[in-house]
Amino acid sequence: MDIVSHALWTNILYLKARRHALWGVACGILPDIVSFGPLYLQLIFFPEDAPSIEWARRDAGQIPAYVFTLYDWSHSLVIFSGVLLAARVAARRIWWPMFGWGFHVLIDMFTHTSAFFPTPFLWPIADAHDTSIDAVSWSHPIFIAANVSALVVAYIALFVLHRRSTMGGPSASRTYDKTH
Numbered sequence: 533m534d535i536v537s538h539a540l541w542t543n544i545l546y547l548k549a550r551r552h553a554l555w556g557v558a559c560g561i562l563p564d565i566v567s568f569g570p571l572y573l574q575l576i577f578f579p580e581d582a583p584s585i586e587w588a589r590r591d592a593g594q595i596p597a598y599v600f601t602l603y604d605w606s607h608s609l610v611i612f613s614g615v616l617l618a619a620r621v622a623a624r625r626i627w628w629p630m631f632g633w634g635f636h637v638l639i640d641m642f643t644h645t646s647a648f649f650p651t652p653f654l655w656p657i658a659d660a661h662d663t664s665i666d667a668v669s670w671s672h673p674i675f676i677a678a679n680v681s682a683l684v685v686a687y688i689a690l691f692v693l694h695r696r697s698t699m700g701g702p703s704a705s706r707t708y709d710k711t712h
């Protein structure tokens with residue numbers, strides 16, 4: 533899925549845990565920054581050595597091998613679970629924003645085709661091409677329309693609910709304060 537949608541859906545995931553939301557969203561977009569950030573830096577600073585984005589979109593063979601390596605490490609539920617466990621043991625507590633990372637992998641599993649960047653969620657146990665779910669690509673126009681519509685509906689609903697709760701809450705307690 534695109535990085536903005538990842539951020540917006542992850543923000544909703546932390547709806548009931550707002551103090552973790554900022555870092556949760558950061559963890560939610562990190563897998564794509566880790567995978568594709570270096571390629572974009574290469575395009576900016578060493579464009580002569582990098583494939584154009586247009587070429588890369590048409591032919592994954594044009595994309596440097598290191599991008600796939602980074603993609604394997606950052607888009608695996610096996611690696612995510614290992615790091616989560618290691619952090620739990622080292623810090624003796626769970627750092628809840630890390631679940632943004634796992635949520636990113638789950639979303640990608642169902643929004644990528646097996647032809648272009650299938651999600652290697654079981655790597656290094658199994659290869660992405662053997663395990664990927666051949667889902668509708670997030671870049672398909674119908675999927676984009678459905679995703680944007682769902683986000684708009686979700687954020688309008690959240691806005692309305694938030695307004696209702698803030699309008700009911702503080703004014704009621706203020707009345708209570710004046711009379712007591």
Ligand SMILES: [Zn+2]
Nearest residue numbers: 533563564640
């Ligand atoms: Zn991703």
